[in-house]
Amino acid sequence: MKIDLTDTTASKINKALVQGRHAIGTPAVGMVLTMVIVTDEENAYDALKAAEEASREHPSRTLVVIKRVARTPRDRTQSRLDAEVRVGSDAGTGETVILRTYGEVSDHADSVVLPLLLPDAPVVVWWPVDAPDIPSKDPLGALAQRRITDMYAVEAPLAALEARVSSYAPGDTDLAWTRLTPWRSMLAAALDQARTPVISAAVESEAENPSAELLARWLGARLHVPVERVVTAGPVVTAVRLGTEKGEILIDRPEGPLATLSLPGQPARTLALKVRSTSELIAEELRRLDADEMYAIALRGEAAEENTSHV
Template structure:
């Protein structure tokens, strides 16, 4: 159900949310407030974002406040939609189109609509700010999630690392969670051998490959050579070789759904690892609302990554 509120105010939106909950017997067990900031650059991408939020909400029922910033030079205006039931998944979603000076005051816009006594998470599903924690929404939230995969302005992982504050994360990190578990399992199969170095190959310019390299550098304390994978791959990380005493441990993509693990003197094994959707990545990010120390170490580990050919 979509309730349209043209040329409205946050007071009217709050009243409509209360009325919708009472009239439609909606559950009140929202576990957090999710603030989502995007630019008004095409309805199709906004629809994709709303679909991602809806799918992620089934694991994390929330009040979702989507702020779509338009022309900052236009007269001030707020148009809104309140989405509930099938159009909002397990959440209640407020989509707000902002014009004029409202685009520079996002914190003031969302404050009257925050759920009391629940965590606040800020998300930028497309364009990532250089310092998420220093933005108006970032200062309200204890958790801040970006998505370099969808960034169209060329925001780099290095710039994001320079602006890092505890509580920051990126969906490129959760994108490789199953792969990281596979790597840890591969090393467990070959215990007691020191890792002397590592080489990783993946799609050129893919931040998830760089994050994986930084994670290895920080976790293993070795230099990691980052190469560009030759030819198309179904998964961002095509190949990993861990140079250990006694031989290499390798994790290599076989197809869109399988990676092969090879270790000296052991038979090859195969593990199912597939591409993750943005909804799956966002749902994982929302499972833990404290600082992600491992992600921070992966960012710091970027200094130990050497670019190869």
């Protein structure tokens, strides 16, 4: 069910949500969090689709904030809020409200969003593009326990990474880091099997790849070894090489969903290591909403206080 509201208020939107739930016969609210997506019109469809797919695992109220760009003098002086309310099959497993803000309302989007948050439920804010310089100090970001950005969406990802180092606050994370979870798991398993100290490391990827840079910093912090960055033609991280006294540990994924794992003295094995969809990445981030200490360590390239003999 869809309800369109023009020149509306947060109070009227809440009433429309109640009306929609009653109309489809599901007045009870069983959602576990509020997902706020801050985006533009061009990227709104893909972001909302990813959030709806992730809501199958994490039923949520999704609020999509689209700040409309003023194109005429009248647009610049006009202050208005339009909304599209979706419930039932039109909203995945939760509820969706698409908010389009005009004029001064765009400068105070937090005052629109605040009354629409689920009571006593975590808040996650995701910027698919155009994230603020300091997410935790953004008015919408300040409402959230988890703030998700994506360095792949900017023109200079490594410059954005350095900015994230200085602006990091507990609760920040980035999908460039989330994309590394399968790599980190595979590397940890490989080191557990090899049981030998690492004396050198190298990460191979295309140039300006933020995930590769985070992986290199994480390995350096956890293993206390220098990590070489090697530029290849691959679209993502293509290989990680760990030098040991017994030989090289290699995870090689030049292309496709499969990787080859090579350990000293053992035959090579083929393992699944696919590039995951945005909805899978978002679903992973919603599984834990506490501070991601490993992301902070990877950003800064610092060793953790605990034992760091293994990754």
